[in-house]
Amino acid sequence: MSYLYGKNMVGGYGGADILNGCSIKVNRGEIAVIVGPNGAGKSTAMKAILGLLKLKEGKIELNGQDITKISPQERVKYGMAFVPQTNNVFNSMTVRENLEMGAHLREDNILNTLNQVFKLFPVLKDKEKQLAGELSGGQRQQVAVGRAMMTNPDFLLLDEPTAGVSPIVMNELFERILEIKNTGVSILIVEQNARQALSIADQGFVLVNGTNKISGTGSELLSNENVRRSFLGG
Amino acid sequence: MSTLVDIINAFALLSNFVLVPAISYGSQLALGALGVTLIFGILRFANFAHGDLMAFGTMITILFTWWFQSLNINLGFLPTAILALPFAIILTSMFAIIIEKSVFRFYRLNKSPPVILLIASIGVMFMINAIVRFIIGPNDQRFFDGEKFIIRAGEFKEITGLSEGIAIKSTQVITLIVTLVAVMLLFYFLNRTKTGKAMRAFSDNEDLALLSGVNPDRIVLITWIIAATLATIAGTLYGLDKSFKPFTYFMLLLPIFASAILGGIGSPIGAVVGGYIIAFSEIMLTYAYKKFFIYLLPDSLSPTGLVQLLSTDYKFAISFLILVIVLVLRPSGIFKGKTL
Ligand SMILES: Nc1ncnc2c1ncn2[C@@H]1O[C@H](COP(=O)(O)OP(=O)(O)OP(=O)(O)O)[C@@H](O)[C@H]1O
Ligand SMILES: [Mg+2]
Numbered sequence: 001m002s003y004l005y006g007k008n009m010v011g012g013y014g015g016a017d018i019l020n021g022c023s024i025k026v027n028r029g030e031i032a033v034i035v036g037p038n039g040a041g042k043s044t045a046m047k048a049i050l051g052l053l054k055l056k057e058g059k060i061e062l063n064g065q066d067i068t069k070i071s072p073q074e075r076v077k078y079g080m081a082f083v084p085q086t087n088n089v090f091n092s093m094t095v096r097e098n099l100e101m102g103a104h105l106r107e108d109n110i111l112n113t114l115n116q117v118f119k120l121f122p123v124l125k126d127k128e129k130q131l132a133g134e135l136s137g138g139q140r141q142q143v144a145v146g147r148a149m150m151t152n153p154d155f156l157l158l159d160e161p162t163a164g165v166s167p168i169v170m171n172e173l174f175e176r177i178l179e180i181k182n183t184g185v186s187i188l189i190v191e192q193n194a195r196q197a198l199s200i201a202d203q204g205f206v207l208v209n210g211t212n213k214i215s216g217t218g219s220e221l222l223s224n225e226n227v228r229r230s231f232l233g234g
Numbered sequence: 235m236s237t238l239v240d241i242i243n244a245f246a247l248l249s250n251f252v253l254v255p256a257i258s259y260g261s262q263l264a265l266g267a268l269g270v271t272l273i274f275g276i277l278r279f280a281n282f283a284h285g286d287l288m289a290f291g292t293m294i295t296i297l298f299t300w301w302f303q304s305l306n307i308n309l310g311f312l313p314t315a316i317l318a319l320p321f322a323i324i325l326t327s328m329f330a331i332i333i334e335k336s337v338f339r340f341y342r343l344n345k346s347p348p349v350i351l352l353i354a355s356i357g358v359m360f361m362i363n364a365i366v367r368f369i370i371g372p373n374d375q376r377f378f379d380g381e382k383f384i385i386r387a388g389e390f391k392e393i394t395g396l397s398e399g400i401a402i403k404s405t406q407v408i409t410l411i412v413t414l415v416a417v418m419l420l421f422y423f424l425n426r427t428k429t430g431k432a433m434r435a436f437s438d439n440e441d442l443a444l445l446s447g448v449n450p451d452r453i454v455l456i457t458w459i460i461a462a463t464l465a466t467i468a469g470t471l472y473g474l475d476k477s478f479k480p481f482t483y484f485m486l487l488l489p490i491f492a493s494a495i496l497g498g499i500g501s502p503i504g505a506v507v508g509g510y511i512i513a514f515s516e517i518m519l520t521y522a523y524k525k526f527f528i529y530l531l532p533d534s535l536s537p538t539g540l541v542q543l544l545s546t547d548y549k550f551a552i553s554f555l556i557l558v559i560v561l562v563l564r565p566s567g568i569f570k571g572k573t574l
Contacts, residue, residue: 050445072444072445073444073445073447073449076445076446076447077447081445082445084441084442084445087439087441087442088442089439089442090434090435090438090439090442090443091438091439092434092438093431093434093435093438097431097434097435100428100431101431101432101435101442101443101446101448102446104428104432104435104446104447104448105446105447147446151446151447
């Protein structure tokens with residue numbers, strides 16, 4: 001049984017439905033990746049899983065428990081951490097304060113996690129006292145992922161973590177994500193860089209117009225003729 | 235030629251009529267603007283009821299002061315109002331929370347646009363205004379007691395032998411000290427404590443703060459308590475320094491908003507800087523410099539007029555002018571607050 005199951009999700013932002021019955025599954029300790037064209041509803045599916053979007057139909061199960069009706073803040077307490085696609089840092093606060101905000105709900109000592117994050121993203125240690133709004137795009141993404149890591153999550157949701165990041169940093173970021181997975185965290189990623197993302201994915205979902213087009217393991221999708229032609233550029 | 239003594243006299247004159255009054259008035263504006271800026275930064279609307287919240291807080295201070303005076307409780311050379319202030323802060327905070335729960339909460343939960351909240355605050359403004367007039371009346375109330383001066387102009391002249399004296403009223407020193415302490419505590423709270431950081435995070439990026447587990451109800455509550463506290467302190471200091479009249483507090487809204495917007499609305503440090511700039515502008519532009527120039531210039535060049543840029547009747551026009559200039563040239567203010 002999967003750790004997270006978004007089942008036949010239907011919903012949108014008030015107008016026409018954006019999600020038309022798509023399903024997403026993430027197994028415990030695995031990486032699942034959603035790819036698809038712009039506007040397919042990838043971010044929307046992620047918001048639905050977090051509870052930021054009210055579903056008309058379908059349900060969300062976490063660990064076998066129905067969480068469809070639970071508020072996003074409650075889901076954070078259940079161990080879900082989200083890195084949004086945009087506005088994902090506190091611009092007017094320092095890197096350190098951003099990370100501390102991630103640990104806002106925690107009562108235990110956060111120094112251990114903080115050191116883990118600094119080990120994962122050494123540049124954050126150097127820029128600890130700098131305002132997040134003054135960092136480069138790639139550094140900001142690292143702050144955003146770091147903030148999410150500070151919640152000590154069981155389930156990490158990343159919406160295009162490599163957006164605006166140079167190829168070198170991108171590869172590094174994917175490696176970091178693998179490292180995070182190896183600590184036992186289940187991860188769901190939305191990615192434009194489909195090839196890299198699918199190569200670290202255990203499961204992949206191709207979303208088009210709010211429905212599942214193709215699903216399979218990462219390597220299955222990478223070798224699928226249709227996927228190659230439409231999303232991987234040949 | 236003017237002698238050294240003339241020059242010193244000229245600056246003593248300026249200190250007495252510009253520097254000292256502007257520092258205390260600036261402190262009062264700074265405290266008022268801090269409240270406005272916090273409400274704007276966290277709750278995201280311009281609270282037009284802030285001036286009348288100041289009047290309400292001051293009224294409570296006055297009522298407690300009268301009560302303590304009738305019981306013969308006092309602080310010796312300090313005004314009794316200082317003793318009354320903590321009680322007024324508690325009651326005014328409770329009053330602000332009642333208003334939040336009964337008026338603003340509804341619009342916040344409905345995610346109403348800021349302009350709706352602004353209009354609601356105008357309604358609240360009229361309501362508080364009526365309550366204050368109903369309880370204490372529309373007239374001037376003086377509630378200052380204790381030692382009036384730290385240094386009288388005459389004493390200053392005697393000590394220094396100058397012909398110009400610098401008078402320092404105890405309310406001016408109290409204003410400065412209380413402002414320094416309040417501002418330092420506020421900045422410590424915002425920058426060093428977990429709750430303060432959560433408030434800044436909420437103001438910076440509400441969605442992300444919620445995703446970090448920040449409890450919005452708690453943040454809103456604390457914001458109102460701080461705003462009410464600052465309003466009560468600012469109002470009481472202003473009332474001690476001048477006098478308390480409900481209508482004056484409504485009028486203060488203009489320089490207070492000008493301070494907050496000039497500094498960059500949403501920016502606490504901007505509110506403080508803005509408060510002093512507005513106060514200095516108001517007083518410097520309406521001061522008659524005739525005597526100042528008589529000291530400095532040779533007799534042949536002595537000014538014949540008052541050398542006053544604007545009559546004191548126009549002092550509010552200065553705030554208004556600065557406000558317009560800022561909104562046209564740099565709407566985000568000095569410290570880059572959120573643009574309105
Ligand atoms: N907050 C919103 N309000 C209204 N419509 C929205 C909102 N966010 C997204 N949409 C619409 O929903 C559709 C799907 O958007 P979504 O952000 O889920 O796409 P996406 O697959 O993440 O695209 P991208 O790859 O560009 O990030 C788009 O047509 C978009 O216009
Ligand atoms: Mg997206």
